[in-house]
Amino acid sequence: MAANISTETYSILHDSRGEDVRDSLCEACKKLAVELLPDVTAEDAGKVLGVNQYGEWVAARYVPYWRLQYITVTIQPTKTSYFVGEQLDLTGVVVTAHYGSDFEADKNEIVTSRCNFSPVDGTVLTYDTQSVSVEFSDGGVTATASIHLDVSLVLPVSLAITTMPTKTQYDSGDELDLTGIVATATYNNGTTADVTSSCTFDPDDGDTLTGSNKSVTVSYESLGQIVTTSFAIGVTPAVNYIRVITQPTKTTYVQGDNFDLSGIVVRAYYDDGSSGVVTSDCVFSPADGSVLDTIGDQTVSVSYTDN
DSSP states (O other): OGEEEEEOOOOOOOOOTTTBHHHHHHHHHHHSSSGGGGOOTTTTTTEEEEOOTOOOOOEEOSSSEEEEEEEEEOOOOOEEEEETOOBEEEEEETEEEEOOSSEEEEEEEGGGOOOEESOOOOOBOTTTTEHHHEEEEETTTTEEEEEEEEOOOOOEEEEEEHHHHHHEEEEOOOBOOOOTTTTEEEESSOOEOOOOOOOOOEOOOTTTTOOOOOOEEEEEETTTTEEEEEEEHHHEEEEEEEEEEESSOOOOTTTTBBBBOOOOOEEEEETTTOOOEEEGGEEEETTOOOOOOSSSSSOEEEOOOOO
């Protein structure tokens, strides 16, 4: 019988009538003496001995043999959106391997636990990590797939003064004192942080204030994102100058008359751009009611003191 065994590849999966004869071939193979069956190697995978129409034993492709074709991520991880600094969490991911065969229907198999992931589960993510590579090998064949990630930068979305500076009331000419202030940033990942030391202030700490300074603007920048806020301060304005905007009703006198300032209006102009009538707070020289005993033109001095 050994002389009748052929090494030629003879595929007779169907007879002349188109009938599938794999079962009969399988039964025929079972009748062979064990010592007559060849050793199956990687090169012979998918081959067994069958009987041709002449009654000779020949090699026939019959034993089902599936080869790895490709893999797919059939279920995405539960979490795919991250912020920089978070750890990769591959919980829930399912990877399926797809196999093909020459004579059998394709089959699929879940192989998640046998895959290699890069980066690995638990890796601290950076902005450059926007995907996870998945690799699976079987039977000398390696297939790859990928998982898309959305890794966002941690950016500030708002800024607040959570503790006001100790001093908020000033006189014009005082220096701004920001002692005690705390500025807190809120980020797009929901976290907050004290960013006082990284803020800029306008006017800045130590700047000389004028009456026009009504507030302080606070700015904070991180990764190109700028957030701002402000807080009010009180600055008592300083007088820049005063002006007699309405002359007294009487400006011509006879020697010995009493000086009469009735009708005079004096307005003060401040460094914050405001102005106001301050006649009643002014000091006049000569004073109202004084005896005028000097002949000739005379100048009346008007002064006003504020703060």
